[in-house]
Amino acid sequence: HQRPTADRLSYNANVQTFYGTHMTPQNYNFNGEIWARLEDRVRGWAGRCDTLYVVTGCVVDGNGGESAELDGKRSYTTDIEGKQVAIPNAYYKAVLSYSKSASENGGYRGCAVYLEHTHNPSETVARNHSSVMSIKELEAKTGVNFFVNLPAAIGDAAAAAVETENPNSVSWWWN
DSSP states (O other): OOSOGGGOOSHHHHHTTOSGGGOOOOOHHHIIIIIHHHHHHHHHHHTTSSEEEEEEEEEOOSOOSSSOBSSSSOBEEEOTTSOEEEOOSEEEEEEEEEOTTOOGGGGEEEEEEEEETTSOTTOOOOTTOTTEEOHHHHHHHHOOOOOTTHHHHHOHHHHHHHHHOOGGGOGGGGO
């Protein structure tokens, strides 16, 4: 599931995500280790701000996992019906924090994490980790424009500052 069960506090909220479009095949160790620790960190960030916007996704190109390559570019697994499902080769989170008490950039902060699916699962996403980057860097990697309404909310200059901010230089993310 792209949104972890621990983030859904009721049965109804949980079952609303039980769709194939909300799931991707993920290496067991990756999911249970570095990805789970990242999800825990994101929940911690949510508890320290007024609002936390999180975009979670995956990248499906290149060699995505341990299965045999079928077309020279992607790896696949099969679902319970025997249909082929592409294995993502990377996962990411774009995170936008809003705190009324923060004075810079309209109260917003930005952080992005991009993890290769083959990433060493025993690592932890922390300050200066190679996977931590600005939202703008993640946009360049994925081709996705995150938080498109931010400039209208705080102005072009402040939005650009948030999106290009190096999260390693902002202690709020790592306290």
